[in-house]
Structure formats: C-alpha cells, structure tokens
Amino acid sequence: MLFGTVLTAVRLLIYVVLGLRLPLVLLFALQIIFRIEFSATFIGMTTISTDTVPQKRMTDGIAYFRLASTISMAIGPNIALYFIDGGHGYGSYFSANVAIFIVAITMIFVIRYEKHRKEDIAEGMDMT
Numbered sequence: 001m002l003f004g005t006v007l008t009a010v011r012l013l014i015y016v017v018l019g020l021r022l023p024l025v026l027l028f029a030l031q032i033i034f035r036i037e038f039s040a041t042f043i044g045m046t047t048i049s050t051d052t053v054p055q056k057r058m059t060d061g062i063a064y065f066r067l068a069s070t071i072s073m074a075i076g077p078n079i080a081l082y083f084i085d086g087g088h089g090y091g092s093y094f095s096a097n098v099a100i101f102i103v104a105i106t107m108i109f110v111i112r113y114e115k116h117r118k119e120d121i122a123e124g125m126d127m128t
Contacts, residue, residue, distance in 0.1 A: 007037035009101040015094045042069075048111070 011033055015022075022030075046065070053061030083093035 006105065007033060008041070009098060009105060011037065012094055012097045012101060015090075045069075 011030055049065040
C-alpha cells in the first residue's frame with residue numbers, strides 16, 4: 001500500500017512541476033504508472049480490511065469497505081470538477097492532490113497493522 005501511495009505522490013508532483021507542458025508519450029507513461037499504483041493501493045487496502053475484520057463479521061466488513069470505496073469513487077470526480085471548472089485550474093487541483101497524498105502517506109505509518117501468518121489464520125478458522 002505504501003508503494004502505491006508513494007507512486008501516486010511522485011506522479012502528482014510531476015504533474016505539478018511540468019504542468020500542461022507534458023509530452024504525449026509521458027502522459028501515456030504516467031497513466032500506466034497510475035494503473036499500477038491504483039492496483040497496489042487498492043489490493044493493500046483490501047488486504048488490511050479483510051485482515052482486521054473479525055471472521056464472524058467478515059461479510060459486513062467487506063460490504064462496508066466496498067460501500068466506502070464506491071462512494072469515494074463517486075464523489076472524487078465531483079471534487080475534481082469543482083477545482084478545475086470552478087476557476088481554480090489544474091495547478092490547484094494537483095497541489096491539493098499532493099497535499100492529500102502527503103497526509104495519506106503519514107497516516108499509513110500511523111496505522112497499526114500486524115501481518116498474520118498463514119498458520120495462525122488456519123488455526124482460527126473452523127473448517128468443519
């Protein structure tokens with residue numbers, strides 16, 4: 001998850017520094033990087049959410065996680081349009097994104113997450 005979040009911050013810094021002067025080839029490369037970072041971050045978030053939810057409440061936990069993800073993906077573009085069409089421009093949009101990802105990277109280090117071993121998980125599950 002940290003890998004994906006750091007890649008996102010770096011990509012957004014490239015957008016802020018170079019602005020609209022990016023060549024088309026670099027834009028394609030940045031989109032490929034975006035797909036990689038989105039996948040890494042989303043897989044990390046899903047793994048942590050399934051590891052931290054108690055086994056008896058797994059269905060509810062995954063449902064709430066997916067609901068929160070869907071709502072954030074629905075609201076996010078509206079916030080972007082507010083920045084871009086509201087007269088603030090792309091510079092403020094990408095600067096706000098960099099600030100959000102700096103907060104996200106900081107919060108990643110605050111999260112207390114213990115990686116579970118496969119043996120511990122198998123012992124906790126009743127396979128009968």
